[in-house]
Amino acid sequence: MDGVILLALAGFVGGGMNALAGGGSFVTLPVLIASGVPSVSANATSSVALYPGGASSAWVYRAGLRPIGGVRLPPMLAVTLLGGLVGSLLLLWTPTRLFDALLPWLMLVATITLAFGARLGPALRRRLSVGRHAVLGVQFVLGVYGGYFGGAVGLMMMAAWSLLHDADIKLLNAPRTLMVTAANSIAILCFALAGAVRWDAALFVGGGALAGGYAGAHLGRILPAPAVRAATIALSIAVTTLLFVRFYR
Structure with missing residues (x-):
């Protein structure tokens, strides 16, 4: 029973x-691994479990x-979706060790971008003409990442968009939740068909995520942008x- 409560709380x-x-x-993901789920299966199970919460957040937003x-939502x-399909197949077909080694550095880039995007974005846009194809190309890569691993993909999307487009970070929450949900939609379909999901664990984590996603989205709508x-x-x-x-301990 304690394990069930911990999964739901996570x-x-x-x-x-x-x-x-x-x-x-x-x-x-760490809670699933600690509960005895193998890492690849835990990654797939985590994606499935968090999907209801993400979908509910997308609805609220x-x-x-x-x-x-400047790019409309349908092509994005x-x-x-295409990137999510490619990424999920890569996860099922390839080892994750190399990606695990690159992941901390990718997140470091995302962190720097988030912290200094307000200054880097205008400077970048003055020197480069960021067109529709560039935005779509970046989004495809983010979709691949979302389908393959997905950890903090929402953070990375907002980091990239803050460079490509001058927008309040709070206003990016709505398209972020939609795009993350889209990448996860195709990924969890692949994971389910491949038998990589631990459905018993996904049920408990997903129930908690549904409530957390709904509550978090409402909180995000009322919090001030600086917060x-x-x-x-x-x-x-x-x-x-x-x-x-x-990775390096």
């Missing part, structure tokens, strides 16, 4: 984190959906530190 916290900024899998970097959704930005940066720093400690 899902609630992870769902709330995903609704506010992302990174919820860094709560659910639906009124705030808007184009990203299309490349995200959301500060919390996002703090979370990104914590996740990056955890990844470096986890």
Whole structure:
């Protein structure tokens, strides 16, 4: 019974984190592994379990959906789904050791981008012409990452978008939750068909994530933008530190 409560609590916290900024899998994944689920299966199970919370957050945020970097949502959704398919197949077909080694450095780049994006974004846009194809290309890569591992993909999306487009980070929450949910939709379908999901654990974590995602999305709508930005940066720093400690200890 204690294990069930812990899984549900991890899902609630992870769902709330995903609704506010992302990174919820860094709560659910370690708990699943600690409960005895093998790492690859734990990654797939975590994606499935957090999906209801992400979907509920996307529903709450639906009124705030808007184009990203001047690109309408339908093509962004299309490349995200394609990237999610490619990434999920890569996870099922390839070892994750190399990606685990790169992941802390990718998160470090995302953290720096989030922290200094307000200054780097205008400077980058003055020197480069960021067109529709560039935005779609970046989103495809993020979709691949979301399908393959997915950890803090919401943080990385907001980091990339803050460079490509001058927008309040709080306003990015609605399209972020939609794109993360899209990448996860195709990924969990692949994971389920491959038999990589521990459905008993996913049920308990997913129930908590559904409640956490709904609560977190409502909280994100009323929090002031500076608070959301500060919390996002703090979370990104914590996740990056955890990844470096986890891999290099």
